[in-house]
Amino acid sequence: MQIEIYSDVVCPWCFVGKRRLERALETAGYAQQAPIAWRPFQLNPTMPKEGMDRRVYLEAKFGGAEARRAMEERVAKAGEADGLVFAFDRIERTPNTFDAHRLIWFAGQQGCQDEVAEALFHSYFMNGREIGSLNSLAEIASDCGLSREEVERFLASDRAVQEVQTEEAIGHRLGIRGVPYFILNGSTSISGAQRPDIFVSAFQQAEDRIVKRKEGA
Numbered sequence: 001m002q003i004e005i006y007s008d009v010v011c012p013w014c015f016v017g018k019r020r021l022e023r024a025l026e027t028a029g030y031a032q033q034a035p036i037a038w039r040p041f042q043l044n045p046t047m048p049k050e051g052m053d054r055r056v057y058l059e060a061k062f063g064g065a066e067a068r069r070a071m072e073e074r075v076a077k078a079g080e081a082d083g084l085v086f087a088f089d090r091i092e093r094t095p096n097t098f099d100a101h102r103l104i105w106f107a108g109q110q111g112c113q114d115e116v117a118e119a120l121f122h123s124y125f126m127n128g129r130e131i132g133s134l135n136s137l138a139e140i141a142s143d144c145g146l147s148r149e150e151v152e153r154f155l156a157s158d159r160a161v162q163e164v165q166t167e168e169a170i171g172h173r174l175g176i177r178g179v180p181y182f183i184l185n186g187s188t189s190i191s192g193a194q195r196p197d198i199f200v201s202a203f204q205q206a207e208d209r210i211v212k213r214k215e216g217a
Contacts, residue, residue: 001025001030001033001034001184001185001203001206001207002034002035002037002184002185002186003021003034003035003036003037003182003183003184004036004037004038004039004182004183004186005017005018005021005036005037005038005039005180005181005182005183006039006040006041006171006176006179006180006181006182006183007038007039007041007117007179007180007181008040008041008042008043008044008097008101008179009097009100009101009104009117009120009121009124009131010043010044010094010095010097010124010131011043011179011180012075012079012086012125013075013078013179013180013192013193014121014179014180014193015079015084015121015125016075016078016079016082016084016193017180017182017192017193017194018117018118018121018180019082019083019084020082020193020194020195020196020199021182021196021199023082023196024196024197024198024199024200024203025199027196027200028199028200028203030203036113036114037108037113038104038108038113038114038117039167039168039170039171040101040104040105040164040167040168040171041168041171041176041179041181042097042098042101042168043097043179044057044094044096044097045098047094047095047096047097048096049096049132050096050132051093051094051095051096051132052093052094053092053093053094054091054092054093054094055068057094058071058094072086072088076088078193084125084126085126086125086126087125087126087127087128088125089128090127090128091124091125091128092128092130093130093132095130095131095132095133096132097131097132098164099132099134099137099155100120100131100132100137101164101168102154102155102159102160102161102164103116103120103137103140103141103151103154103155104116104117104120105160105163105164105167106141106151106154106159106160107141107144107146110146112144112145112146115144115145116140116141116144116146119140119141119143119144120140123136123140134152134155134156137151137155138151138152138155176191178191178192180192180193182199182202184202184203184205184206185206185207185209185210187206187209188202188205188206188209190202
């Protein structure tokens with residue numbers, strides 16, 4: 001089972017979806033057998049490089065403070081069921097996430113992409129950490145075992161800019177309009193942070209399609 005996940009590290013539902021996918025993989029016996037590739041999808045591609053005040057941004061996006069709080073309450077309730085405690089009150093800014101996606105791409109080259117993606121979600125949503133600055137990204141990567149000096153050189157360069165842009169463009173060509181979005185074995189897709197049993201059913205569909213392709217070969 002090969003899995004691609006289009007996501008953004010400032011999307012709380014992507015964090016919830018990650019946990020639900022992990023539970024489904026455990027249930028289906030794929031936990032150690034399903035390589036995961038993280039793909040970029042910026043929810044806010046025009047976000048200023050320095051980011052924005054989070055409350056100002058979200059209240060403009062959702063239509064006021066009450067709507068923002070209602071959204072956070074829904075996410076927090078869903079997160080609790082999956083062992084996630086969102087600390088929205090700690091988050092001061094909504095960052096531009098392009099460099100975070102570059103770091104995730106780099107981590108993929110080093111064989112620790114899933115660990116870095118997890119660390120970025122955890123740092124932002126549970127610790128309120130700034131994940132838009134190169135310094136913070138380097139610290140997070142270092143905590144995952146990567147060389148801080150190497151990561152700093154990478155982030156200070158223009159490496160992987162084109163690769164991340166290309167991967168994101170592929171997602172748009174696939175018709176993806178929101179995240180999380182999961183692609184299983186290149187054929188079966190799931191949109192949203194679905195329940196684990198939905199994922200398990202999708203795993204079976206993806207397997208069945210492989211069998212049918214082999215039988216038709």
